[in-house]
Amino acid sequence: MTRIFHTSTITENSQLTLDDEAFNHVVRVLRMKEGDILTLFDGTNYTFQATLESITKKQAIVAVGAGQFDNRESPLNIHLGQVISRGDKMDFTIQKSVELGVNTITPLFSERCGVRLDDDRLSKKIQQWQKIVISACEQCGRNQIPVVKPAMNVEQWCSDLAEGLKLNLHPRATQSINTLEIHSNNIHLLIGPEGGLSDLEISQAEKQGFMGMLLGPRILRTETAALTAITALQTKFGDLG
Known part of the structure; x- marks a missing residue:
């Protein structure tokens, strides 16, 4: 249908x-x-x-x-903070994260972000990404539409967030999602750029309550990291499986 x-x-x-x-x-x-x-x-x-x-x-x-x-929403309320990636990688991440149940997406700029957009192009990108969200919902059966929020820098996003579990995926973290316990359905997930977050950005996120998380022994590309983390969270605490 x-x-x-x-x-x-x-x-x-x-x-x-x-x-x-x-x-x-x-x-x-x-x-x-x-x-x-x-x-x-x-x-x-x-x-x-x-x-x-x-x-x-x-x-x-x-x-x-x-x-x-017809409610097909996950019990988890996942807010993805994704540093903008090059080419169609960002489009792919947004599309698949919606299929996996993300509720809110904020595009982020970071120190090592390889994408530079003026205000006009950024506004058009936000509109394009929102259309991708709608198309993904039409395809996957979701009947609520996630929101793509205005882009901002990583530090601002980390400091503006409401209460909830805050996770920052980076390869120098020592904790695993497998050992994670949650006490809130609100999850804020920070995914860095292709070059990774800087030491300063990781430190700033920690000061805002972000817990460093590791997905495994291999370093994942930014789009792989986002989707793997969302899948792991939905499998352990949400509605996958």
């Missing part, structure tokens, strides 16, 4: 017009026809079966049926 995110609240047993992106995907990419059925969701954990009622060159109107509560 084709799943489409609708940007505004859906009212059951009603009609609505698909927004431009949904129209393009449903009509121009998937080439769906009048009478075809799709599933809509609006980020409230409800899904709605809908029928394509009318299609023109510029819009598609659907008839919405009854809503059904």
Whole structure:
């Protein structure tokens, strides 16, 4: 069943017009026809079966049926602080972290971050990453939409966080996720850049309550580290397994 995110609240047993992106995907990419059925969701954990009622060159109107509560969220509330990586690696990390259940993503700049973006390009990147989040939710069945927050530097992110378990993955750490005990479902996960966080940044994170964590004897790439850590946390404390 084709799943489409609708940007505004859906009212059951009603009609609505698909927004431009949904129209393009449903009509121009998937080439769906009048009478075809799709599933809509609006980020409230409800899904709605809908029928394509009318299609023109510029819009598609659907008839919405009854809503059904469908919560597929993990019991863990994971906030990923990911130093921005080059090329499509950041896109990949965001997509897969959403599939694995991350709730919030903050792109970060660090001393060894190899990406430099002016304000305009950064704003466009944030919008692009949010679209990747939505697409991942449509694919994996999540009915709440994680948020990509404005980018900031590592030190600011560490100091601005609310209470919860704070983990910093780096190869010089001595503790393991396997020995970890949690007393809060709120987890803040810091992942450094391809060159790693500097000693100063690691020290600053520790002062803000971050615990150094090690995934194993091998040094992982930044995108591998993020997804492996999220998987380990979800397997041990969440809903994987």
